[in-house]
Amino acid sequence: MIELKNHVFQFSLHIxxxxxxxxxxxxxxxxxxxxxxxxxVDSLLKQYGNLRAVDGVxxxxxxxxxxxFLGPNGAGKTTTVEILECIRPLTSxxxxxxxxxxxxxxxxxxxxxRIGVLPQEFSALDKLTxxxxxxxxxxxxxxxxxxxxVIKLLDLEDKTKERFENLSGGLKQRVGVAASLVSDPQxxxxxxxxxxxxxxxxxxxxxxxxxxxxxxxxxxxxTHYMEEAQMLADRIAIIDKGKxxxxxxxxxxxxxxxxxxxxxxxxxxxxxxxxxxxxYGQTILNGNGDVLVKVDDVNELWQVVATLTEMKVxxxxxxxxxxxxxxxxxxxxxxxxxxxxxxx
Amino acid sequence: xxxxxxxxxxxxxxxxxRSGLFFSILFPVLLLIVFGAIFSGVxxxxxxxLFVQNLDRIGADGExxxxxxxxxxxxxxxxxxxIRNVPSDANATSYARDALGPLGGNxxxxxxxxxxxxxxxxxxFKVRVGITYSTxxxxxxxxxxxxxxxxxxxxxxxxxxxxxYEQSLPDRQTSxxxxxxxxxxxxxxxxxxxxxxxxxxxxxxxxxxxVIQFNESSVTTTHFSNVDFYIPGITAAFIMTNGxxxxxxxxxEFKRRGIIKRLSITPLRKMxxxxxxxxxxxxxxxxxxxxxxxxxxxxxxVRVIPDALSLVLIVLGSIMFSGIGMLLSGLxxxxxxxxxxxxxxxxxxxFLSGVYFPLEIMPSYIQSIxxxxxxxxxxxxxxxxxxxxxxxxxxxxxxxxxxxxxxFIIIGSLMTRWKEK
Numbered sequence: 001m002i003e004l005k006n007h008v009f010q011f012s013l014h015i016x017x018x019x020x021x022x023x024x025x026x027x028x029x030x031x032x033x034x035x036x037x038x039x040x041v042d043s044l045l046k047q048y049g050n051l052r053a054v055d056g057v058x059x060x061x062x063x064x065x066x067x068x069f070l071g072p073n074g075a076g077k078t079t080t081v082e083i084l085e086c087i088r089p090l091t092s093x094x095x096x097x098x099x100x101x102x103x104x105x106x107x108x109x110x111x112x113x114r115i116g117v118l119p120q121e122f123s124a125l126d127k128l129t130x131x132x133x134x135x136x137x138x139x140x141x142x143x144x145x146x147x148x149x150v151i152k153l154l155d156l157e158d159k160t161k162e163r164f165e166n167l168s169g170g171l172k173q174r175v176g177v178a179a180s181l182v183s184d185p186q187x188x189x190x191x192x193x194x195x196x197x198x199x200x201x202x203x204x205x206x207x208x209x210x211x212x213x214x215x216x217x218x219x220x221x222x223t224h225y226m227e228e229a230q231m232l233a234d235r236i237a238i239i240d241k242g243k244x245x246x247x248x249x250x251x252x253x254x255x256x257x258x259x260x261x262x263x264x265x266x267x268x269x270x271x272x273x274x275x276x277x278x279x280y281g282q283t284i285l286n287g288n289g290d291v292l293v294k295v296d297d298v299n300e301l302w303q304v305v306a307t308l309t310e311m312k313v314x315x316x317x318x319x320x321x322x323x324x325x326x327x328x329x330x331x332x333x334x335x336x337x338x339x340x341x342x343x344x
Numbered sequence: 345x346x347x348x349x350x351x352x353x354x355x356x357x358x359x360x361x362r363s364g365l366f367f368s369i370l371f372p373v374l375l376l377i378v379f380g381a382i383f384s385g386v387x388x389x390x391x392x393x394l395f396v397q398n399l400d401r402i403g404a405d406g407e408x409x410x411x412x413x414x415x416x417x418x419x420x421x422x423x424x425x426x427i428r429n430v431p432s433d434a435n436a437t438s439y440a441r442d443a444l445g446p447l448g449g450n451x452x453x454x455x456x457x458x459x460x461x462x463x464x465x466x467x468x469f470k471v472r473v474g475i476t477y478s479t480x481x482x483x484x485x486x487x488x489x490x491x492x493x494x495x496x497x498x499x500x501x502x503x504x505x506x507x508x509y510e511q512s513l514p515d516r517q518t519s520x521x522x523x524x525x526x527x528x529x530x531x532x533x534x535x536x537x538x539x540x541x542x543x544x545x546x547x548x549x550x551x552x553x554x555v556i557q558f559n560e561s562s563v564t565t566t567h568f569s570n571v572d573f574y575i576p577g578i579t580a581a582f583i584m585t586n587g588x589x590x591x592x593x594x595x596x597e598f599k600r601r602g603i604i605k606r607l608s609i610t611p612l613r614k615m616x617x618x619x620x621x622x623x624x625x626x627x628x629x630x631x632x633x634x635x636x637x638x639x640x641x642x643x644x645x646v647r648v649i650p651d652a653l654s655l656v657l658i659v660l661g662s663i664m665f666s667g668i669g670m671l672l673s674g675l676x677x678x679x680x681x682x683x684x685x686x687x688x689x690x691x692x693x694x695f696l697s698g699v700y701f702p703l704e705i706m707p708s709y710i711q712s713i714x715x716x717x718x719x720x721x722x723x724x725x726x727x728x729x730x731x732x733x734x735x736x737x738x739x740x741x742x743x744x745x746x747x748x749x750x751x752f753i754i755i756g757s758l759m760t761r762w763k764e765k
């Protein structure tokens with residue numbers, strides 16, 4: 001019975017590891033890198049007195065990808081995005097959107113025609129309905145999509161005649177996304193789209209972003225939620241104190257900075273921990289009584305599992321893979337709270 | 345087109361806002377009704393008692409002079425007063441106090457001084473001689489090249505003679521004395537009406553071609569009721585508050601909530617945003633005027649008529665106060681501060697600009713302050729356009745309001761931030 005259980009466990013583990021490997025090798029950004037860059041930023045600096053809000057960042061965003069700017073409050077995310085949206089002047093460096101320079105007046109007009117924006121803490125005219133607010137944004141463009149179609153796309157049909165003031169936070173964000181899409185932009189900036197939303201509303205917005213990706217829109221997402229960036233983005237740039245400290249596809253970042261995988265044996269004991277420490281090293285018994293074994297690679301993982309099988313250990317086992325949070329902890333040296341503050 | 349979209353959106357947002365509607369339309373209407381009910385006699389209230397002592401007697405039998413009689417008739421024709429004559433040899437205050445009795449109400453006495461007619465006519469005559477001299481002088485200036493030497497000398501002699509004659513005439517000013525109880529709630533209105541009639545006399549006597557016809561001319565002015573006098577003032581005051589308080593608070597709120605930033609990311613230009621807001625304010629103010637006058641007609645049977653010039657003034661006033669509103673919203677960051685600053689500017693201006701009380705009755709330093717307040721010129725212009733129909737008064741005030749409108753809208757648009765720092 002135990003053997004059967006172990007076999008099932010090993011089979012499941014095998015499938016899981018295979019999946020992880022597939023994910024690791026599933027390099028979407030390689031394809032993306034072949035695409036055209038729609039945003040090109042080079043040595044961008046934004047300075048207020050002695051404070052460098054954005055300190056010489058350089059990056060590109062490729063057509064069709066979801067690019068996430070991940071960082072705590074005050075890291076320079078919104079400042080960078082607003083420079084790209086042409087509503088904030090830069091101090092030095094270059095920033096181009098669709099090849100147009102954000103500092104040139106004629107180019108600004110072209111950029112504004114081509115981008116859609118969901119600003120941080122999006123708001124609209126309270127007494128206007130959902131449709132009227134989207135209409136208003138649409139009317140600012142020479143051409144725009146059929147508002148009814150956009151409303152349908154965002155699943156807001158039931159709320160068309162509802163006043164903006166009566167909507168929930170999640171619905172308001174969806175109206176914001178609808179307003180950003182009404183001009184049929186090629187590039188959409190979503191600045192902290194889920195900040196302050198409850199988990200349900202946050203998931204609704206994630207679904208919207210996933211749908212934008214299916215529509216082959218380029219999405220520039222800023223967030224301080226690790227999970228959000230990891231789940232949605234093709235590439236992540238981690239920004240701290242105005243500087244990009246890491247950039248790349250989530251799995252690449254995890255592989256590079258995330259550290260080792262951990263095999264967790266629930267409700268173990270000191271004897272087991274000592275045995276595994278003796279054989280593999282890097283083993284600890286944590287406060288919950290769980291034995292944690294850090295493994296360098298899949299081979300070592302299999303070896304540990306084999307050892308456990310030999311020892312006929314009847315414990316629940318799970319594998320913890322590093323996440324973007326681990327990457328962030330490594331490259332920034334702190335964690336981001338729910339409110340977006342950096343905690344060292 | 346973008347400006348029109350902004351206009352539609354901002355207007356709809358305002359119309360659907362209960363508080364906005366209350367402060368922009370309902371509150372001024374309520375104020376008008378309250379003022380009207382107090383001062384118009386609606387609801388059974390009779391006209392105000394006014395004791396008049398006419399000391400301007402002529403001839404051996406001491407008959408009242410024609411002009412002093414005309415003045416009293418003009419007061420009577422307003423139907424605001426129940427005029428009671430005080431004998432010329434009586435102490436007016438004691439007489440009125442006795443006549444009213446212990447519970448008789450406030451004492452209101454107008455004393456027409458001795459020599460009222462003579463001073464008025466002499467004063468007018470001197471002005472007219474002055475006008476004749478000035479006209480002949482101008483004629484000489486233009487026709488001098490065509491005159492021979494003899495004609496020139498003769499003309500110059502005539503001019504000198506006329507000038508001497510004008511200087512020999514005494515400077516005559518006549519006065520009216522109005523005695524009012526300091527606790528009289530209607531004092532301001534009574535002063536306003538008497539001052540208006542006196543102004544009409546001044547204007548007709550000095551400016552009109554036929555002084556003798558003055559009595560008939562003054563009658564047209566006196567058809568207006570008290571509420572007629574209040575409508576342009578209250579309308580002007582609330583057009584001012586709509587711009588300085590409501591627009592400032594709304595714009596600051598839009599700014600705080602990022603609505604302006606959101607719009608600035610689109611191809612919308614700053615000028616479209618400003619035009620849209622000014623159009624919205626103008627519509628709101630025209631609606632306010634229409635409602636005020638409509639209610640005035642229905643409830644108080646007012647005769648005030650807004651003509652094309654009044655409408656032009658309302659448009660200019662809307663631009664001027666929108667400009668001030670935008671200027672203030674550019675200076676303050678939060679809505680509470682915007683409301684505080686708006687109120688701090690609007691309310692003193694409302695009471696120092698002669699909207700509710702005629703400036704003539706105010707201390708000279710307040711009159712000096714009033715001269716630098718935009719509302720003074722806007723309210724005066726509206727009053728001239730809607731009531732007096734006095735072209736010079738209309739165009740002078742309109743020109744000042746137009747200049748201020750251009751100035752403030754330029755400063756307001758410069759203060760409207762369309763880009764972050």
